[in-house]
Structure formats: C-alpha cells, structure tokens
Amino acid sequence: MHITIRVPATSANLGPGFDSLGLALDLWNETVITLAIEYTVRVHGEGKERLSAGENNMIVRSAQKLAESVGKHLPPFHVDCINHVPLSSGLGSSAAAKLTGLLGANVLLGKPLSSEEILHLATEMEGHPDNVAAALLGGLVVSTVDNGKVFAHKLDIKMHPTPLGHFEPPFHITVVLPDFHISTRDARTALPEQVSIRDAVRNISRAMLLTEAFRDGDLELLGKAMTDTLHQPYRLSLIPGAQEAMDAAKRAGASAIALSGAGPSLIAFSPNRDAAIGGAMTRAFESAGLQARIFQLRMSSHGAEVHI
Numbered sequence: 001m002h003i004t005i006r007v008p009a010t011s012a013n014l015g016p017g018f019d020s021l022g023l024a025l026d027l028w029n030e031t032v033i034t035l036a037i038e039y040t041v042r043v044h045g046e047g048k049e050r051l052s053a054g055e056n057n058m059i060v061r062s063a064q065k066l067a068e069s070v071g072k073h074l075p076p077f078h079v080d081c082i083n084h085v086p087l088s089s090g091l092g093s094s095a096a097a098k099l100t101g102l103l104g105a106n107v108l109l110g111k112p113l114s115s116e117e118i119l120h121l122a123t124e125m126e127g128h129p130d131n132v133a134a135a136l137l138g139g140l141v142v143s144t145v146d147n148g149k150v151f152a153h154k155l156d157i158k159m160h161p162t163p164l165g166h167f168e169p170p171f172h173i174t175v176v177l178p179d180f181h182i183s184t185r186d187a188r189t190a191l192p193e194q195v196s197i198r199d200a201v202r203n204i205s206r207a208m209l210l211t212e213a214f215r216d217g218d219l220e221l222l223g224k225a226m227t228d229t230l231h232q233p234y235r236l237s238l239i240p241g242a243q244e245a246m247d248a249a250k251r252a253g254a255s256a257i258a259l260s261g262a263g264p265s266l267i268a269f270s271p272n273r274d275a276a277i278g279g280a281m282t283r284a285f286e287s288a289g290l291q292a293r294i295f296q297l298r299m300s301s302h303g304a305e306v307h308i
Contacts, residue, residue, distance in 0.1 A: 003033040003107050004307040005100050008138065008300045009085040010092035011175075011267045012130040015226035015258040016206040022092075022134030022141050024300040025173065029083045029096045031059065033104040036078040046083040046093070058094065062101025062125065063108075069121060070112045074105055086293075089177050090261035095131035098122050103306050116150075123150045131261070138303030140214050157299070158217040168298065170217030174268045175260060175295040176245065176281040182238055187262035190234040199229040219255035222269060226256040239264045241288025245281040252280035 009027040013019070029046075041057040051057060055064075059079050067074035085093045102118050113121070115136065122132040129143040133152040143152040159167035209225035212218070236242045236259060245266055249257045254268040254277050268277050278294035285292040 001035055001108075001308070003104050004305075005031045005033065005103050006305040007031075007096040007099050007103075007135050008092075008303060009297075010095060010131045010134040011090070011260040011265075012092065012134070013228070013231065013258065013261060014210060014267075015228045015232065015256075016203040016210055016230075017130075017142070018203065018228065018230045019128045019130055020142055020144055021207065021210070022130040022143070024134045024138045024141075024303055025091070025175075026298045026300040027084050027091070027295060028300075029081065029085050029093075029100065031082075031100045031104070032080045033108070034078050034080075035108075036076050039076050039078075041079040041081065043081045043083060045081075046085060047087045048083075050087060051081075058097040059101040059104070062098045062122075063105035064101075065125065066102050066105040066113065066118075066121060067109060070109065072109045072112065075108060077104070077108065079104075086177055088181055088183075090259065090263045090265040091175065091177075092131040092135055092261065095122070095126055095135050098125050099132060099135055099304055103304060107306060107308060119152060120150045134303070136303045139299065139301050140211070142211065155211055155215060157214050157301075160217065169301075171219055171222075171255070171269045171271065171299075172273045173297040173299065174249075174254070174270065174274070174278045174281075175265050175297060176249075176268075176278055176285070176292050177265045177295070178239065178241065178245075178285045178290040178292040180239055180264045180290050182235070182262065182264050184262060186238065187235055190238055191231055192234070195230055203228060203230050219269060219271060223256040226258050226269075228258070231262075232259050235259055235263055241285040241290055242266065244288065245284035245292075248280035248284040249277050252276045 009025040123129040133143040134141040213222035257268040260267040282292045
C-alpha cells in the first residue's frame, strides 16, 4: 500500500485573529507512506538536516497517537517526505507534520476517525486549532474550542476571473522569512497575561472587518483591519528588523501585512505579484543583520489531500 498525503502551509492569526484565524497557502509538503518492517523516515527539502529519521519524527509520533486513541495496533511504515514548508517559520510546518501522521495512520487502520475527529486530535496535539483547521479544510478558516469540542468554519472568499478562464483570489501573497529562530515558548511567554477591554474590543472589531475584507476581496479594508494589539506588538519586538520590514512593505505597495503565526515570517497582501514588496522587506532585515527568503504565493482554496 502506498499512501500519498499533501498538506499545505498555513498562516495563522493574520493580525487580529489570534489563535482563531488561519489561511491555507499554495506551498505543500508531500509525503508517501509505505508499510515496512520498522519506522524509517527520509526527508527531502526543508528540514532535511534537522528532522528525525526514525520513530521520533513528528509524523510517526502523530500516527502512533491516533492508533493509541482508537486502541489499535499500528504497523510500522516508511515515510518519504518532500518538504517545501520551512521549519520554525510561522507557516504551519508542525501542523502539517501532525496532520500527515494522523491522516496516514487513519488510512492504515481502516479510517476509524472522521475528518472532524482528526481535527479534534490535531488540535489537542497543537494546543490551538488555527493552523490545523486551515491545513485540513483549505482557504480561510475561523475556528475555536468550546468545552473540548473544535468548531471550524471555512469562509467564502470572492474569486476573480483570469484571462485564461480560471478563478483566483483577488490578492497575491508575499511571505518573507528572516534567518532568525523564535521558539513557540518564547513567543507565548512574550504575551501579557491580561489585556485591557479597549484592546480586546479593538481586536474583536478588526477581526470581524478582516473576515469581511477577505469575503469581498476588499484589499483597502484588509489593510485597515489587519492590525493587532493582543500579540503582534510583543512578538515583533523579539525579531530584529521586523517592524522596519513591515513599514518597508507598506511603502513598497503592500495593501496589508502581518506577522505570520508567531513569526518570524511576515505575510503581505497586494493586488498583484510585486517583487518590490519582498525586496523591501528583505533589505530591512538585512539592515538588522539578518538574511531572508522570499516566497511568492497564492491562497490554497483546498486543504490536505490523501491518495491511495
């Protein structure tokens, strides 16, 4: 049996949607799982030198987690990964690995869990649903957890026709990833334990405007709504050159920009692909002593795929 699993990168928060909004991106990890006599992992691309080649790999551990949750024996398997999602980037590499393992194990064990149950298990492992929900469902997803149950809703985004007769989102995405490591723990520790009512109301109103801006394809409104007072100011201060890069992106023509997840990536939205935006952000990071990579992307309207 050969199981091919494709999972997209994701950008969470998108400014005011802290731990609740996620967007799937057209940047994919592809994994082939085959039965074997022991657990082995071969990685090509991103993380090749860092990821475990055995049972400690997150894909294998996630698969074993699903097997434990349903009380079934998981046969050993070989994993062959082609990774395009950078590690520790704020682009959902951890969520992608967990979903890959869960989806693979679900097939190997006869599909004992529904998609909703897999989302619940992935959220339990991640600690919040924003990345895993977007990676599983695709598009723009709002999600929350209530009494241990995950609720996720995929929002419609207005598509524009192209000269070739296709339909695409009304925006282009530029992601810039500086060569800087920020751990999830540090990113969480930097946040205040309490926020003011004023800041909470500010984020609630902007999150609502943000979803409407995506629905309508209104980049001007997106730029006004994609601001945050709950997490972004505290995390940006941890990343050298990040605020300067955001300012540079706006001067170069970005309609909206935010920290991607907990960072260190920045995600910028513009009407069309514009190399000047990525170049401006890269130069700002270089001025702070950091090299950076540019990813020119589109939203992915569909999520994880499993082929048997």
